[in-house]
Amino acid sequence: MRIGRFLTEKGPVFGLIEGDIVYALEGDPFAGLVQAGEQLGSVQTLRLLPPVQPSKIVCVGRNYAAHAAEHSAPVPEEPMLFLKPPSALVGHGEAILIPPDIGRVEHEAELAVIMGRQAHRVERQDALSYALGYTCANDISARDFQKKDGQWGRAKGFDTFCPLGPWIVTGLDPSDLSIDCRVNGEQRQSARTSEMVFDVSALIAFISRVMTLLPGDVILTGTPAGVGPLTAGDTVEVEIEGVGVLRNPVQSGPAWVG
Numbered sequence: 001m002r003i004g005r006f007l008t009e010k011g012p013v014f015g016l017i018e019g020d021i022v023y024a025l026e027g028d029p030f031a032g033l034v035q036a037g038e039q040l041g042s043v044q045t046l047r048l049l050p051p052v053q054p055s056k057i058v059c060v061g062r063n064y065a066a067h068a069a070e071h072s073a074p075v076p077e078e079p080m081l082f083l084k085p086p087s088a089l090v091g092h093g094e095a096i097l098i099p100p101d102i103g104r105v106e107h108e109a110e111l112a113v114i115m116g117r118q119a120h121r122v123e124r125q126d127a128l129s130y131a132l133g134y135t136c137a138n139d140i141s142a143r144d145f146q147k148k149d150g151q152w153g154r155a156k157g158f159d160t161f162c163p164l165g166p167w168i169v170t171g172l173d174p175s176d177l178s179i180d181c182r183v184n185g186e187q188r189q190s191a192r193t194s195e196m197v198f199d200v201s202a203l204i205a206f207i208s209r210v211m212t213l214l215p216g217d218v219i220l221t222g223t224p225a226g227v228g229p230l231t232a233g234d235t236v237e238v239e240i241e242g243v244g245v246l247r248n249p250v251q252s253g254p255a256w257v258g
């Protein structure tokens with residue numbers, strides 16, 4: 001099942017996507033039973049919003065060994081957690097706004113887990129049952145600030161620095177999916193989720209022992225090797241097998257200073 005959030009005349013609504021057609025979703029996707037209601041239109045023409053409004057976006061650093069190596073950083077012994085603010089979210093097709101004076105900014109293609117149920121200290125063997133589904137994410141990162149600050153709140157927290165979507169796919173096994181990133185059609189990242197240091201089950205179990213995960217919360221599971229720069233005028237795509245393509249144009253945003 002594919003579930004998206006769409007902007008309609010009545011405001012944002014969840015939609016069930018069947019082929020090219022979007023139907024208003026009757027029921028609460030976080031309460032289980034959902035069925036297709038009135039037809040909203042074509043997925044090509046409706047405006048897609050970020051598929052959820054999370055209380056938090058929990059991210060995992062250096063969760064692919066080859067990416068840790070390209071930053072000359074060790075693979076962590078435990079998942080390395082940080083947060084991005086929900087205000088950083090943009091949906092499929094929305095612009096990533098890069099302040100022109102913040103130095104190098106890079107893409108990070110990531111598998112995103114969308115939590116379906118409250119998860120507090122869950123066991124690894126049960127962990128996947130707490131996920132509603134999966135989507136694509138791009139953990140946009142200002143590298144110069146990341147190095148300078150010693151922690152990543154500013155570097156990864158700018159408005160628009162968390163493209164998410166295009167929609168949530170349920171019933172997907174996240175353990176071995178291809179994950180790719182292209183900039184202006186040129187391949188930058190290409191890996192499989194089976195290369196994660198800590199798999200999705202381990203991440204949900206670990207994070208839920210730190211903070212209670214709420215329905216709609218998002219986990220960004222780390223990026224593979226091949227991260228590279230983005231500049232205004234680029235188009236960046238994250239593609240995950242079984243999910244689809246998250247595409248965002250890059251534009252120049254308001255200056256950091258001034």
Ligand code: ZN
Nearest residue numbers: 108139222223
């Ligand atoms: Zn990341």
